[in-house]
Amino acid sequence: MTDKKKKLLLIDGNSVAFRAFFAMYQQLDKFKNPEGLHTNAIFAFKNMLDVVLKQEEPSHILVAFDAGKVTFRTKMYGEYKGGRDKTPAELSEQLPYIKEMLQDMGIATYELPDYEADDIIGTMAKRGADDGFDVAVVTGDRDLTQLASEHVTVYVTKSGVTKLEAYTPEHMQEVNGVTPTEFIDMKALMGDASDNYPGVTKVGPKTASRLIQKYHTVENLYEHVDEMKKSKLKENLLNDKDKALLGKKLAAIKCDSPVSLTMEQVAYQGASVADLRRFYEKMNFRRFLSDMAENGDFAGKEAEGKQLDFVKLEKAAVASLPEAKEIGFYLEIFGENYHLAPFAGFALKIGQQIWVSRDVDLLKEKRLRGFLENKTIVKNVFDLKRTTYGLHRLGIEAQGIGYDMLLASYLVDNENNSNDLGEVVHQYGDYDVKSDLDVYGKGKAAAIPDDDAVFFNHLAGKVAAIDQLKASLLKQLKDHEQDDLFDAIEIPTARVLAKMELNGIKVEAKTLQALQKEYGDRLKELESKIYQEAGEEFNLNSPKQLGVILFEKLGLPVIKKTKTGYSTSVEVLNQLKDKSPVVSDILAYRQIAKIQSTYVNGLLDVIDPADGKIHTRYLQTLTATGRLSSVDPNLQNIPTRTEEGKQIRKAFVPSTPDGYIFSCDYSQVELRVLAHVSGDANMQEAFKTGYDIHAHTAMKIFHLSKIDEVTPLERRRAKAVNFGIVYGISDYGLSKNLGISRKQAKSFIESYFDQYPGIQAYMDQAVKEAREKGYAETIMHRRRYLPDIHAKNFNVRSFAERTAINSPIQGSAADIMKIAMINMQKKLDELGLKTKMVVQVHDELIFDVPKEELETIKQIVPEVMQKAVSLDVPLLADSGWGHNWYDAK
């Protein structure tokens, strides 16, 4: 405090709360905590505090409140503040909580019987200024501006609560033409309607200001009133002299009230992180909680995690574990890839008791296995699929996992989602569990701690957190109408996916090895040819070196640049093809090299030697739209567009002799979803009639009378428009895609909206709704939050708008596929079939079918997929089969 200026911040609690309440009045119904308490004013109050704390960096703070209705002013003048509307109950219920929050934030509050908050502030401001403080006053009420001085700045909230107008003596002069002290006299003359005292008849701000500029005080004015020439004003002044003098007493803030506070008592303590966290939890203020986490407010003591009570489970004690209907269970597998990563331990919670162990073999003991395999004992976990797969590796077939915290948190907010339990928990304001990163470390150095106390406490914290957050996550799901999405879609999907991952798909190494040889030879040939054409050897895989060769040595025109240099993408190279023969060879090399490294070599590396199969992992909680993704390896991007690439599919084969790979994919599912959600009659009609939708679109937008008049070019263009629509079309994007002029693209789009008017309406509605609600939603109520929809930046906002259009379409299609998968697995089980569902590629399902089941599968798969949901247009699924994935088309 020696060289840093002392800064005292004084806040008028009542007036700021009042402003805060009305600033967020429209949000009144949205801001309620689980107990039904309104929280809008508390929330806005906190926002204001954040802004002011950051701006002022005070060393001392006091928030003053009015003590009650009766004050020395009401005693002086019975009508003072009379006739005011009663404070709304929705606001008064919040005041005690604002005080509680302030206490948690380490900020002093004070009220004084008989005095208003203003007088407390005036008194403290004077004391502060006398003690050498810089003083900042924050209020929602202009009365306090009379305190402005060299050392006191008064901030009045403007339009909302976080914008502040700074009243210095200079600003006061600009606004009212008087000094802050003279402002009291000015008010005395003009009165105050909201405080219900009259002032002099017919004197408003203009006249009052003029008079005070001339006479400076009310008293002086009356000493010279006789000198004024006869006028209505003079008459009024004389008649209302009592009122003016009373007004001055009422308007003047008392700077010598008996405030029993020392400066030390208002020193800013800083927040009690734990208390504040509990408060935010109670208020359901998730944003502040995550802000705290991001700011590292939990660094230090809080982040150490809580010490929990737990018991190390010994083998001998397993048999006597208590009975339970519901248990919390956490299996620690050390590493992302739970197919292969080593087990590290587990934690079990029954009632309030927690057991932990490093020895996962204990799970195979009768009692524990009984818990895990009994479907009537509900298990609460974090990551159902991971847990199920891990237990399977131990020979335990999990049943009855009914709640998955990971899936729940993904549905509630798929934006800030994490697979790390600690991270998830932090987002919900609980800091009793550390993140795995904090406990295990990262990269090569990552390890399970040897120290039992550390490791077990972490495990115990995890299993405790699953229980602790369950109610609030389920409540949020319910509030979002997502209970069905959770119980009937995501949880069962996780079970199906676990099965699919376990099934795996058989991949023949010898087929890939043959390709490896073939492509290796071709790459060698291309390589030497390119070196010859370029006149030197270089690293063909380096875009940088390639750029130098093409654009500097060979002098080809630069078509596009990247951040780091010349672009050498296909798009660019295609345009340079006829300029130099080397370009085509480079394109050919690139294509083969990609297939060779990513698919031939990549897949050979991940065939499980134990069963000759590839077991991908599906990520169920990653995408923003609700789609799955596939990793280690990605089986959702196996080549299909080029013949060379497609060869890879020949290596994917059935696991039984003479069996089949059966493939079934939805036809135009996203456009069908669009037809459904938009309600566009023309598009619905097209699907109901069973037209080729792209040809139909071509007929419509090119104004042909019959669908068979459509040329292949027209169909291709119409197809691009259809895709574009789903993505939130722009003329530029379409023109680039089709290689046509922007103008032409624009006319296609206009024609499209003309022919399918419901689509245009849908797009407008989607954007409007996203703006109002802050999120876009699928047919199954999956949400995607779009905060950028309000962005000032055009690009950022436009992106959010396209997302608002696309997400419900892509996401609903994903919902439909998940339902189909659940129904499909159920059907396979019911019929006792040996056929296995092995791969999902967004709109396509792949099955490993024994020979004798092919006929059944041909019947049931398309049917189940088509009946997954009932839309206003039919769903159509096309099947194909063969002795490998290549032939299954």
Place this chain on the structure above:
DNA sequence: AGGGTCACG
């Protein structure tokens, strides 16, 4: 670790 490129729906 991040960018460029390219594989898929």
Place this chain on the structure above:
DNA sequence: ACGTACGTGACCCTA
């Protein structure tokens, strides 16, 4: 006028 299609993952090179 803005600068642009939506959603992913893996490989390679270069820092």
